[in-house]
Structures are given as structure tokens and as C-alpha cells.
Amino acid sequence: MDLKLKDKVVLVTGGTGGIGSAIVKGYIGEGAKVAFSSTSQAKIDALLPTLGAAEGQAAGFVADMTREEDIKALVENVKAHFGTIDIVIPNAGYEGKAHPVQDMTLDLFEQTYMLNVFAVMLTLKYTAPILLEKKSGSVVVVASAAAYEPTAGNSAYVSSKYAVAGLTKCVALELGPAGIHVNYVCPGPVDTPMMLRIEKDFFGDSMTHEEAMAMLAGNYAMDKRYAKPEEIANAVLYLSSELASHTAGMGMHIDSKVSATS
Numbered sequence: 001m002d003l004k005l006k007d008k009v010v011l012v013t014g015g016t017g018g019i020g021s022a023i024v025k026g027y028i029g030e031g032a033k034v035a036f037s038s039t040s041q042a043k044i045d046a047l048l049p050t051l052g053a054a055e056g057q058a059a060g061f062v063a064d065m066t067r068e069e070d071i072k073a074l075v076e077n078v079k080a081h082f083g084t085i086d087i088v089i090p091n092a093g094y095e096g097k098a099h100p101v102q103d104m105t106l107d108l109f110e111q112t113y114m115l116n117v118f119a120v121m122l123t124l125k126y127t128a129p130i131l132l133e134k135k136s137g138s139v140v141v142v143a144s145a146a147a148y149e150p151t152a153g154n155s156a157y158v159s160s161k162y163a164v165a166g167l168t169k170c171v172a173l174e175l176g177p178a179g180i181h182v183n184y185v186c187p188g189p190v191d192t193p194m195m196l197r198i199e200k201d202f203f204g205d206s207m208t209h210e211e212a213m214a215m216l217a218g219n220y221a222m223d224k225r226y227a228k229p230e231e232i233a234n235a236v237l238y239l240s241s242e243l244a245s246h247t248a249g250m251g252m253h254i255d256s257k258v259s260a261t262s
Helices: 018-029 041-050 068-082 106-134 155-178 193-203 209-217 229-240
Strands: 009-012 033-038 058-062 087-089 137-142 180-187 251-254
Touching: 009 018, 009 068, 018 033, 018 041, 018 229, 033 041, 033 068, 041 058, 058 068, 068 106, 087 106, 087 229, 106 137, 106 155, 137 155, 137 229, 155 180, 180 229, 229 251
Parallel strands: 009 033, 009 087, 033 058, 087 137, 137 180, 180 251
Antiparallel strands: none
């Protein structure tokens, strides 16, 4: 299926992580022009040769997504480099730290919200004027199944994903009248380094990776495994395309469980 993404200019935040790099590669494969952010030039330099991109098709930018001035500069630099932005993928995120509420600190909450909520808001703040001027474009926020399924001991991460889902729905109503469709995806556990960190945070050394996956994905409706990053990327590409132009404010579950049980 042709998603008609060729030559679209896409901004992906957190583009060198597990899900982010899969999203970047997906757009490159569709012929889009992709700008992505990362926390370090070394990560950018490591990813670029793996993309199979044509000359001038991909560009990486170092940005600290916890700093408003960095986010503003990122958007300005991407527009200067490619001339415009058509598709925005706020993907950068943080898993937080698991603690019961009596052991939670304001600092840990703020760290989690800074990347999972405030960075998304600021990315949209600075890209929205570009999309509004064009009266076209799309946004797909990478949220989480945690936006619908609370987990004991994980209040910072879960509540941040509830918050970003609400933020995205509001922005969908704001930008929709200008022809910009805004949606979000809600992955369950994904086979990435972040998921390994989450396993370690919850289970320590008491379980192997295989045992942890069996516990966390064992009641899934399908094949009892974590999602592949490419499966998340495929959903993002579809929702950002004009094939999904009549879809707005929707959270697409990609976890083989929550949609069937909630």
C-alpha cells in the first residue's frame, strides 16, 4: 500500500532510541525526508549509516528535550534545513522509576513529566504554527498502553501517559479545523532497551528477560510476546498518512491485550 509519504518532511523526537529509530527507518523506506533528534551526536552518527537514506534525505539534531530553548531551536533548525515540516512525531520519552506513592518524590515525578508531557507540549507549541500556516499535516504522539491501564507502583509514568493522551486529544480539536489530523499510539511492552530497564526496575535480578516477558505478556490475546519496534512504527506511519485523514484524537492500542479487555 502506498502511504503517499514520499518527500514529506517528518520530525521525529527521540529518533535514536528503539522505537524512534524504527520510526525513522520506516519513513525513510517510504521516501520521506526525516529529521530526528537525539541526546548525543555519537548516537546520530551511529544511526545515520544504517538508514539506507539517499543523500540529503535524513538529518539528525542534538537536542535536550527537557529544555524549551532546545526544542524551539530544534524546530527552527529542521525548518531551515528542509524548508518546512509536514509530519510531527513526538516520540522522546522516559520510563520513570517505579516506587509506591509513599516513596515517590516530586523530583522523580517532574523528571518523568518533563519528557513524557511537557516536551510533547513544547514540540507541538513550536511546530503547530508551521502546520497551521500550511493548513495541512499530521501529528502522531507516541504514548503508551499505560494511558489506559494503571500499574501499582508506577504512578509517575502511568499518570504522565494519561496526561499526554488528554493533551493530544485537546490538540486534535484545536488543529483539526485547519486540516491537521492529530492522533496517538499506545504501545504495550516493546522489545527495546527501555523495556529491559523496566524489567530491571520492577524485578531486579529475580527474573530473566524470558521470565519477565512471560509474566508481562503471558495473558496477551495473540502470541505472548513484546511488540517489535517495527510494529509500532507501522502504526505511526499509517496514522500520519492521508489514509488516516478522517481520524483524529484516537489512541491506537498496539499491545494485543488492552483493547480486548477494556
